[in-house]
Amino acid sequence: MSTSSEPTSHSPVRRTLKAKPFSRADRMFFGVARSASYFSVILIALILVFLFIRATPAFQSQGIGFIFGSNWNTSNPHHIVMQIGPMIWGSLLISVLGIILGVPMALSTAYFIEFMAGKTMARVATLVVDLLAAMPSVVIGLWGLVVFTPVASHWAELLHKALGFIPIFANTSGNFSASPFIAGWIVAVMIVPIITSISREIFSQMDRELINASLALGGSRSSTFFKVVLPTASGGVVGGVLLGLGRALGETVAIYFVLNLIFKVNWFNIIENQGGSVASMILSKFGEASDAEISGLMAAGLVLFVVTLVVNWIAAYIVNKAQPWRKL
Amino acid sequence: MTDLSAQPRPARSPWETPNPSRAFKVAAASTIPAGITTVLTLVFGIDPAVSVLLIFVPLQVIFAIAVGRNVAGKKGQGDAVLMFTSVFFTVLVAVLLTSLLWSIISQGFSAMSWHFLYQNNVYIDPTTSLEYGGVGHAIVGTVLIVGLTTLVTVPLGILIAVYLIETRDKSRSTVRTLVQAMSGLPSVVSGLFVYSMLIVSGVTTYAGWAGSLALLPLMLPTVARTAEEALRLVPVEIRNGALALGSPAFRAFWQVTLPAARSGIITAIILGIARIIGETAPLLLTTFAAKNTNFNVFGGPISSLPTYLYQYVSNGYDTSTQRAWGAALVILLLVAILFTATRIIAGDRKRPKKKA
Numbered sequence: 001m002s003t004s005s006e007p008t009s010h011s012p013v014r015r016t017l018k019a020k021p022f023s024r025a026d027r028m029f030f031g032v033a034r035s036a037s038y039f040s041v042i043l044i045a046l047i048l049v050f051l052f053i054r055a056t057p058a059f060q061s062q063g064i065g066f067i068f069g070s071n072w073n074t075s076n077p078h079h080i081v082m083q084i085g086p087m088i089w090g091s092l093l094i095s096v097l098g099i100i101l102g103v104p105m106a107l108s109t110a111y112f113i114e115f116m117a118g119k120t121m122a123r124v125a126t127l128v129v130d131l132l133a134a135m136p137s138v139v140i141g142l143w144g145l146v147v148f149t150p151v152a153s154h155w156a157e158l159l160h161k162a163l164g165f166i167p168i169f170a171n172t173s174g175n176f177s178a179s180p181f182i183a184g185w186i187v188a189v190m191i192v193p194i195i196t197s198i199s200r201e202i203f204s205q206m207d208r209e210l211i212n213a214s215l216a217l218g219g220s221r222s223s224t225f226f227k228v229v230l231p232t233a234s235g236g237v238v239g240g241v242l243l244g245l246g247r248a249l250g251e252t253v254a255i256y257f258v259l260n261l262i263f264k265v266n267w268f269n270i271i272e273n274q275g276g277s278v279a280s281m282i283l284s285k286f287g288e289a290s291d292a293e294i295s296g297l298m299a300a301g302l303v304l305f306v307v308t309l310v311v312n313w314i315a316a317y318i319v320n321k322a323q324p325w326r327k328l
Numbered sequence: 329m330t331d332l333s334a335q336p337r338p339a340r341s342p343w344e345t346p347n348p349s350r351a352f353k354v355a356a357a358s359t360i361p362a363g364i365t366t367v368l369t370l371v372f373g374i375d376p377a378v379s380v381l382l383i384f385v386p387l388q389v390i391f392a393i394a395v396g397r398n399v400a401g402k403k404g405q406g407d408a409v410l411m412f413t414s415v416f417f418t419v420l421v422a423v424l425l426t427s428l429l430w431s432i433i434s435q436g437f438s439a440m441s442w443h444f445l446y447q448n449n450v451y452i453d454p455t456t457s458l459e460y461g462g463v464g465h466a467i468v469g470t471v472l473i474v475g476l477t478t479l480v481t482v483p484l485g486i487l488i489a490v491y492l493i494e495t496r497d498k499s500r501s502t503v504r505t506l507v508q509a510m511s512g513l514p515s516v517v518s519g520l521f522v523y524s525m526l527i528v529s530g531v532t533t534y535a536g537w538a539g540s541l542a543l544l545p546l547m548l549p550t551v552a553r554t555a556e557e558a559l560r561l562v563p564v565e566i567r568n569g570a571l572a573l574g575s576p577a578f579r580a581f582w583q584v585t586l587p588a589a590r591s592g593i594i595t596a597i598i599l600g601i602a603r604i605i606g607e608t609a610p611l612l613l614t615t616f617a618a619k620n621t622n623f624n625v626f627g628g629p630i631s632s633l634p635t636y637l638y639q640y641v642s643n644g645y646d647t648s649t650q651r652a653w654g655a656a657l658v659i660l661l662l663v664a665i666l667f668t669a670t671r672i673i674a675g676d677r678k679r680p681k682k683k684a
Contacts, residue, residue, distance in 0.1 A: 029578030036487035108417030136606015222406030250514030
């Protein structure tokens with residue numbers, strides 16, 4: 001028994017099975033599928049190449065100042081200045097604010113749904129979070145403009161009164177609306193459902209035995225959460241946060257509604273009535289853009305795309321690493 | 329003699345027995361801080377935001393620690409704080425979401441009427457009263473644009489999924505990575521791409537099909553990935569069984585795999601539609617907005633619900649904001665319908681799996 005099942009040196013070399021489509025119909029079927037896939041590859045390459053070609057004149061005429069400078073003046077056709085430094089910085093500032101505000105909310109909600117709520121409550125909460133994830137951003141933007149801005153500018157005013165001596169909460173204009181603070185909240189409302197659903201998914205797929213072992217060894221719920229659940233799930237959570245960051249960077253219309261776009265770097269005065277966002281800037285400028293200006297907008301779009309791509313790739317890598325049980 | 333007959337099991341596990349003093353303490357700790365805060369806020373007229381942050385949160389933390397320590401010893405402190413933090417932020421999320429939903433529903437219904445759903449925007453100024461005009465043309469536009477995109481994207485997405493699942497090509501991981509990268513394409517960049525390629529260069533004027541083209545790269549990754557997941561769920565035995573019975577691969581796919589994955593594929597389609605139905609920026613750059621009802625996707629500006637909303641928000645008058653809320657409600661209803669459909673279909677898919 002034991003000898004027959006063990007491989008010996010006399011056993012034949014293992015054959016590799018190769019199935020190739022042999023009928024014409026099959027070849028056509030797989031050919032169509034293959035060409036559809038290659039079409040998607042070509043499409044993304046086409047977008048990148050086209051953006052790059054159209055953006056080149058702007059990069060050439062503006063040089064490195066395109067990314068770091070802060071001026072946009074296209075009134076004189078012989079001397080066009082296009083520098084989007086404040087917009088890039090503004091996009092990053094808003095995204096970071098959104099993540100600072102959104103991550104605690106998202107993690108708490110995920111913890112509540114997965115570990116605290118009863119079955120019915122958890123189902124309702126999941127449904128609601130998923131519905132929020134499907135909410136179009138333009139609708140959130142409308143809500144942000146009409147309903148949320150008055151409330152949030154009141155909060156910002158209180159912050160300024162209490163903590164105005166700290167530069168972050170300084171405000172010289174006396175106008176608390178249309179600030180990065182409000183845009184950050186709006187972004188938070190958009191990314192909370194994304195981060196929540198990914199974290200919840202990861203929490204729920206975690207090995208229950210790990211948690212039970214920690215509890216059985218005398219760990220409290222909080223020490224179990226911070227020392228067992230979070231470290232195990234950290235990869236997935238970070239990936240979810242980065243996916244949210246990708247969404248925040250590309251957010252256009254909602255931020256356009258609630259933010260005052262100014263071509264002057266607002267380093268960290270988050271409740272000042274000025275800020276920037278690359279995507280919203282593109283939307284605000286394209287209408288009456290000349291050919292040279294469109295090239296500048298293309299360059300801005302390219303910068304945004306590349307940043308988002310990098311963020312997304314890192315996110316996908318981390319999420320896949322964090323879920324070894326998920327086969328590709 | 330000792331009684332060796334079986335004893336009835338206790339109805340509850342020991343840790344589930346009710347403990348009145350503990351229940352009382354927990355109830356007290358969860359209500360007293362809120363009560364004190366409410367009273368102080370009302371008596372001294374403190375701003376609610378300030379009182380929540382400076383009175384309620386510290387008080388509640390102190391109470392939670394005290395009761396946690398009293399009930400479960402040192403171990404209970406951290407648990408109580410964690411529990412409070414979790415509930416606090418969850419309630420914050422719930423409040424934000426409720427505010428969002430409630431304002432859309434209440435404000436939207438005040439603009440809603442039957443003619444709002446079918447009339448178009450000709451002869452309507454930003455200040456025209458709500459008795460005239462509506463989003464009929466925008467609904468038509470959204471259906472046409474999204475429909476055209478769906479018509480092109482769904483076969484493409486399913487074919488990509490087929491390529492990723494059914495073939496063993498070497499470039500599968502490249503395709504998968506690039507499709508995933510496509511999902512990171514900012515929507516405004518997609519719109520700018522089509523705007524610059526087709527409209528600035530004069531291939532076409534503002535038109536519905538340009539909008540559909542701009543939406544394609546946004547919808548494709550969603551459809552492809554979800555369809556891939558759906559095809560992956562089909563047991564490999566069924567597929568191999570069909571092949572072993574001598575059917576060609578395309579027939580096995582068409583008659584066995586695809587029907588088995590039907591609900592998943594439908595979910596993929598619906599999720600894809602939900603992804604693009606509210607996209608605004610790409611449509612603003614490619615279809616613009618029209619006042620009249622345009623049934624021709626291949627010519628002339630065409631309005632859609634998101635661009636209609638955008639247009640009326642930018643106007644700034646009260647009635648036009650009302651119209652924007654009405655459009656928001658229509659979008660929300662469309663999303664909710666799609667969402668419910670997904671839930672029902674996904675539920676159908678999961679039930680037999682659990683039985684097995």
